[in-house]
Amino acid sequence: MTDKLRLALVGVGRMGAFHARTLAPSPLIDVVAIADTNATAAAALAAELGAATFSNLDDLADAEDIDAWLISTPTTTHPDVVRAAFAAGVHILCEKPLALDPAESDALGTRAANLDLVLQVGFWRRFAPPWARAKELIDAGAIGRPLMVRLSQWDADPPPASFCDPVSSGGLAVDCGVHEFDLAEWFTGLPVTSVSARNLPLVDETLAEVGDVDNLIAVLDLQGGAVATVDLSRNCRYGDDVRTEVLGSEGALFVDLLPTGRTRLATAMRNEVVVGSETDDAFAAGVLAQAEAFARIVSGELLDYPGARASSHAVAVGIEVRRVAAEADNPPSTPV
Numbered sequence: 001m002t003d004k005l006r007l008a009l010v011g012v013g014r015m016g017a018f019h020a021r022t023l024a025p026s027p028l029i030d031v032v033a034i035a036d037t038n039a040t041a042a043a044a045l046a047a048e049l050g051a052a053t054f055s056n057l058d059d060l061a062d063a064e065d066i067d068a069w070l071i072s073t074p075t076t077t078h079p080d081v082v083r084a085a086f087a088a089g090v091h092i093l094c095e096k097p098l099a100l101d102p103a104e105s106d107a108l109g110t111r112a113a114n115l116d117l118v119l120q121v122g123f124w125r126r127f128a129p130p131w132a133r134a135k136e137l138i139d140a141g142a143i144g145r146p147l148m149v150r151l152s153q154w155d156a157d158p159p160p161a162s163f164c165d166p167v168s169s170g171g172l173a174v175d176c177g178v179h180e181f182d183l184a185e186w187f188t189g190l191p192v193t194s195v196s197a198r199n200l201p202l203v204d205e206t207l208a209e210v211g212d213v214d215n216l217i218a219v220l221d222l223q224g225g226a227v228a229t230v231d232l233s234r235n236c237r238y239g240d241d242v243r244t245e246v247l248g249s250e251g252a253l254f255v256d257l258l259p260t261g262r263t264r265l266a267t268a269m270r271n272e273v274v275v276g277s278e279t280d281d282a283f284a285a286g287v288l289a290q291a292e293a294f295a296r297i298v299s300g301e302l303l304d305y306p307g308a309r310a311s312s313h314a315v316a317v318g319i320e321v322r323r324v325a326a327e328a329d330n331p332p333s334t335p336v
C-alpha cells in the first residue's frame with residue numbers, strides 16, 4: 001500500500017455518491033476507481049473525481065493498484081459483491097447491513113479473517129465526533145453504570161416503497177434500526193437479550209403494499225437489567241435526525257445530530273457541551289472519520305471497528321423487532 005489508501009467505490013447511488021464527495025479531500029484516501037452497473041452514473045462521478053470507471057466487477061477485480069473497495073450497492077447485493085472483493089484480494093468497507101441473513105454475515109466475517117482482509121461495516125455513528133466522544137466518556141466512567149438508553153432515528157421522508165420493502169432493505173426495523181441496535185450494545189457493552197416492539201399506524205399508505213411501516217418503537221432488554229428504547233420514523237419532515245441519550249448511575253449524556261452535532265455531559269458537577277464533540281455536519285464527519293479509520297486499520301493500526309459480527313448482531317435484533325411488532329399488530333383476539 002502507498003501512503004494513501006487506493007480506494008474503489010462500488011455503487012454510487014444515493015449513499016455511494018455521498019461517500020465519493022465526502023472522502024475527496026481526505027489526506028489518507030485516494031478514490032481511484034468508481035464502479036457501478038449504471039455506467040452513466042459512474043462516468044459522471046468519475047469525471048468529477050478524476051477516477052477510472054468500471055461498469056462490471058470482473059474488470060474492477062482485474063484492475064491493478066487498488067487496495068480496497070467501499071461497497072454501497074443495494075443491501076441484497078452486499079454478500080456477492082463482498083465475495084467478489086475477496087476474490088480480488090482487497091480490503092472491504094461495506095455499507096450497513098453487511099447481509100440481511102445474520103448467518104451469512106458471520107460466514108463473510110470468518111472468510112475475511114481467513115484471508116487476512118479487513119471487513120468493516122458502515123456504522124458511521126461510532127466514528128462521528130458526538131457519538132465517539134460520548135463513548136469515550138462512558139468508558140471513562142463519567143456517568144457511572146449505564147442504565148437507560150434512548151435512541152431516536154427520525155428521517156424526513158420515506159424512500160420509495162420498493163426500497164423500504166423488507167425483502168430489499170430489511171425494512172424500517174433492519175434498514176434504519178441496525179444503527180441504533182448497534183449503538184445500544186456498543187455504548188453499554190451489554191448484549192440485547194429480548195425485545196418488545198410496536199408499529200404505529202401508517203402515514204405513507206404505499207408501504208402497505210410491501211409490508212413495511214414508517215414508525216415503530218422498540219424496547220430492548222440488555223443483559224443485567226439495563227434497557228434501551230428505540231424509536232424509528234420515516235416522516236419527521238424537518239430533516240434526517242438522530243438523537244441519543246444515556247442515563248447512568250452518576251449522570252447522563254445527550255447526543256444530537258441536528259441542528260448541529262454535539263454531546264452534552266450532565267452530572268452533579270457539570271452540565272456542559274463536551275469539548276471536541278461539536279460538528280456542523282456530524283453525518284459527513286462520521287462518514288469521513290469511518291473511512292479514515294478504515295485506511296489506518298488497513299495500514300496496520302490496531303483500532304476497534306465494527307465488523308461482520310456487529311452487523312449480524314444488529315440485524316438479528318432488527319429481525320426480532322420486526323417479528324414482534326408484526327405480532328403486536330395482529331394479536332390473538334381476547335374477550336373485551
Ligand SMILES: NC(=O)c1ccc[n+]([C@@H]2O[C@H](COP(=O)([O-])OP(=O)(O)OC[C@H]3O[C@@H](n4cnc5c(N)ncnc54)[C@H](O)[C@@H]3O)[C@@H](O)[C@H]2O)c1
Nearest residue numbers: 011012013014015016035036037038072073074075095096
Ligand atoms: N450508513 C447510512 O447511514 C446509509 C444511508 C443510506 C444508505 N445506506 C446503505 O447504502 C447502500 C446503498 O443504498 P443507496 O440508497 O445508496 O442505494 P441506491 O439504489 O441509491 O444506489 C445503489 C447503486 O448501486 C448500483 N449497483 C447495483 N448493483 C450493483 C452491482 N452489483 N455492482 C455495482 N453497482 C451496483 C446501482 O446502479 C446504484 O447506483 C444500502 O446498503 C443502504 O443500506 C447507508
